[in-house]
Amino acid sequence: MRRDLFMRIHDAIISHDRYFVQRRNAAKKLGHSSLQKMTIAIRMLAYGVTTDFMNEYLRIGERTAMDSFIWFVKAVVSIFSAEYLRSPNPEDIARLLAIGESRGFPGMLGSINCMHWKWKNCPNAWRGSHNDINVLERSNVFANLAEGRAPPVNYSVNGHDYTIRYYLADGIYPSWAxxxxxIHAPQGNKRKNFAAAQESARKDVERAFGVLQA
Structure with missing residues (x-):
């Protein structure tokens, strides 16, 4: 994680919750710093390590590690959910379309990937009931588009005008507009170049999901 992003989150959670502010205990001994607590939470999220691992890495006990993890997650959701855990607004859409066009895909909002996340203690009745495709079918990502409420998008490709925004997807997904x-096993330079550009752009979401799943 970049230092500026780390410090942006750090400063926000300190202002949001006193749990992360370093203070002294009843014995006047200085407690763990906000940087230690945040580092613990991020390492647990990124690498899936257990709380006792933190004692060796940062000299912090299991209880404090778990408390830091819980308070950190709650703080991030409370602070950033209104900005990041929502549907794109018109300004977001304009920015995403500009990014897509700069990467050679006018009209592209991004890449899509549905992930079936195995739940170890899932009730028996639910086991095996989901895969990537029916996760997609239960998603509300395309609700506005299906209901005719999606903002219009106008762009041209090879002299043809289009109004439907789109996402890059791999071959398993249905043939939706x-x-x-x-292109599976592309033949010729034109198709090979397209497949290479499409798969390169899709690596962003695949890598992000890989980190989340880990």
């Missing part, structure tokens, strides 16, 4: 999929 809002998906632009890669």
């Amino acid at each position: 809002t998906f632009v999929k890669t």
Whole structure:
């Protein structure tokens, strides 16, 4: 994680919750710093390590590690959910379309990837009931588009005008107008160049999901 991003989150959670402010205990001994507590939480999220691992890495006990993890997650959701855990607004859409066009895909809002996350203690009745495709079918990502409430998008490709925004997807997804999929076993330079560009752009979401799943 970049230092500026780390410090932005750090400063926000300190202002949000006194748990992260370093203070002295009843014995006047200085407690763990906010940087230690935040580092613990992020390492547990990123690497899936257990709380006792933190004692060796940062000299912090299991109880404090777990408390830091819980308070950190609650603080991040409370502070940033209104900005990041929501549907894109018109300004977001304009920014995403500009990014897509700069990468050679006019009209692209981004890449899509549905992930079936195995739940170890899932009730028996639910086991095996979901895969990537029916996760997609239960998603509300395309609700506005299906209901005709999506903002219009106008762009041209090879002299043809289009109004439907789209996402890059891999070959497993259905052939919907809002998906632009890669070309399996492309033949010829034109198709090979397209497949390479499409798969390169999709690496962003695949890497992000890989970190979340880990």
